[in-house]
Amino acid sequence: MAGLITMDDLTNEEILTILDEAERLLPVAKGKLYLPLLQGRILGNLFFEPSTRTRMSFETAMKRLGGDVVNLGDVKTSSVVKGETLFDTIQMVDGYTDIIAMRHPRQGAAQYAQDSATVPILNGGDGAGHHPTQTMLDLFTIRQAHGKLDGLKVVLAGDLRYGRTVHSLSHALTRFGCELIFASPEILKMPTEIISDLSVHGAKITETEDLYSMIGDADVVYMTRIQKERFSDEDEYARCAGAYKLHADHLADVKANMIIMHPLPRVDEIDPSVDSTRHARYFEQAFNGVVARMALLCKLLGVTVPEDVNSAGGAL
Amino acid sequence: MSNEHSMRRVTAIRNGTVIDHIPCGQSLTVLEMLGVTGSTSVPVSLVMNVPSKKMGSKDIIKVEDRELNQGELDRLALVAPDAHVAIIRAYSVAEKLTINLGEEVVNVVKCAMSNCITTNLREPLPHRLKVVSQDPLELRCHYCGRPQALNELVDNVL
Numbered sequence: 096m097a098g099l100i101t102m103d104d105l106t107n108e109e110i111l112t113i114l115d116e117a118e119r120l121l122p123v124a125k126g127k128l129y130l131p132l133l134q135g136r137i138l139g140n141l142f143f144e145p146s147t148r149t150r151m152s153f154e155t156a157m158k159r160l161g162g163d164v165v166n167l168g169d170v171k172t173s174s175v176v177k178g179e180t181l182f183d184t185i186q187m188v189d190g191y192t193d194i195i196a197m198r199h200p201r202q203g204a205a206q207y208a209q210d211s212a213t214v215p216i217l218n219g220g221d222g223a224g225h226h227p228t229q230t231m232l233d234l235f236t237i238r239q240a241h242g243k244l245d246g247l248k249v250v251l252a253g254d255l256r257y258g259r260t261v262h263s264l265s266h267a268l269t270r271f272g273c274e275l276i277f278a279s280p281e282i283l284k285m286p287t288e289i290i291s292d293l294s295v296h297g298a299k300i301t302e303t304e305d306l307y308s309m310i311g312d313a314d315v316v317y318m319t320r321i322q323k324e325r326f327s328d329e330d331e332y333a334r335c336a337g338a339y340k341l342h343a344d345h346l347a348d349v350k351a352n353m354i355i356m357h358p359l360p361r362v363d364e365i366d367p368s369v370d371s372t373r374h375a376r377y378f379e380q381a382f383n384g385v386v387a388r389m390a391l392l393c394k395l396l397g398v399t400v401p402e403d404v405n406s407a408g409g410a411l
Numbered sequence: 412m413s414n415e416h417s418m419r420r421v422t423a424i425r426n427g428t429v430i431d432h433i434p435c436g437q438s439l440t441v442l443e444m445l446g447v448t449g450s451t452s453v454p455v456s457l458v459m460n461v462p463s464k465k466m467g468s469k470d471i472i473k474v475e476d477r478e479l480n481q482g483e484l485d486r487l488a489l490v491a492p493d494a495h496v497a498i499i500r501a502y503s504v505a506e507k508l509t510i511n512l513g514e515e516v517v518n519v520v521k522c523a524m525s526n527c528i529t530t531n532l533r534e535p536l537p538h539r540l541k542v543v544s545q546d547p548l549e550l551r552c553h554y555c556g557r558p559q560a561l562n563e564l565v566d567n568v569l
Binding site: 101178180181182199200201202203204206207210211221222223224288 | 522524526527529531536552553555556558
């Protein structure tokens with residue numbers, strides 16, 4: 096396996112194995128155990144777009160496993176502003192590092208980088224395309240809460256048109272036989288080519304603008320932000336901004352074990368009143384980015400995660 | 412009406428290329444994709460909607476004093492994959508060329524998505540469209556995965 100560009104690069108069996116390995120790495124991610132599986136390895140963090148969680152969790156994952164990280168830093172102070180092509184940037188970083196995590200504003204940039212590189216590329220988001228490492232931590236969070244991935248009813252809400260997290264997640268959930276409800280304003284509906292792809296794989300899909308009537312029997316409600324930065328027309332953004340505001344009052348009749356997720360950052364699509372409910376999982380979800388990415392780094396660097404990490408690791 | 416009769420609608424050419432069995436109505440698109448425009452100096456003959464035993468009806472193009480190369484055949488494959496191409500020299504068929512779309516179309520058409528990484532023309536890697544299905548024709552960008560519509564292909568020929 097060269098890298099992780101879309102969820103198509105992983106089989107269901109590989110996904111489950113990586114989630115198992117992530118589970119075993121939890122004490123390492125929490126800093127309770129020292130396990131330098133990636134000592135001597137260097138991760139190149141290339142974030143051409145703003146990122147907080149993805150960049151920091153990649154860095155934390157690498158360092159918790161004893162590896163090191165070099166960062167592109169602020170794009171404005173790199174050679175990118177001088178007109179350097181992505182191809183040339185990758186040629187350089189390919190020589191400095193053993194693996195690259197990358198986010199780029201243009202779709203297809205991760206595949207382009209993989210075709211330019213000899214080291215594995217981890218796609219940390221390419222425009223409105225894919226975000227498979229987010230999907231891995233999302234799957235980890237869902238399995239943590241429900242003990243399984245298959246057969247769940249999942250509501251994906253918000254910006255489904257430009258939201259790369261929901262594009263990758265819906266592909267993965269379909270492969271595990273989940274029922275999907277897509278709730279979005281009309282202009283932010285899931286792209287037709289993605290609906291078409293999911294349907295080929297036998298997806299059971301409902302599309303609606305009415306989020307609140309769909310959460311009653313859901314196992315997971317996955318909220319997303321309306322992304323202002325993806326709109327070229329400010330009026331269009333204004334028409335759908337604030338379309339959904341999930342409040343604790345909406346949760347009176349939901350399933351007891353239903354979880355609410357969000358890739359963060361949120362604006363006002365989840366009211367802070369939800370934070371203290373049993374359903375809120377978005378902060379745990381953000382933490383899970385560390386374990387999921389630890390397991391992915393090991394997988395792509397060909398490093399085996401020990402079955403018994405407690406015996407293999409040492410005290411900090 | 413026989414195919415022979417159809418071919419007599421335009422005169423035989425001495426040297427050049429005959430493209431036969433073009434799907435009805437696609438000949439103008441074929442000319443556009445081959446870069447044959449109103450400013451082209453070579454004589455071009457075109458007949459549309461002539462009867463065909465094989466196809467019911469078809470279009471035919473004859474371009475004089477120009478022989479299609481493989482790159483041009485690759486373009487033709489996108490709009491008329493079952494067309495027959497013959498190179499004519501001294502009024503005789505000198506070569507029959509085969510159109511083969513293959514699994515990927517490289518550096519023929521660029522991706523139609525405005526935000527695809529390949530829209531930066533300084534990026535050096537080739538433009539690659541994967542052939543997902545030949546019939547019906549379905550192409551997707553190798554990099555961003557976006558499906559390409561037929562009218563977009565014509566607009567984005569390199």
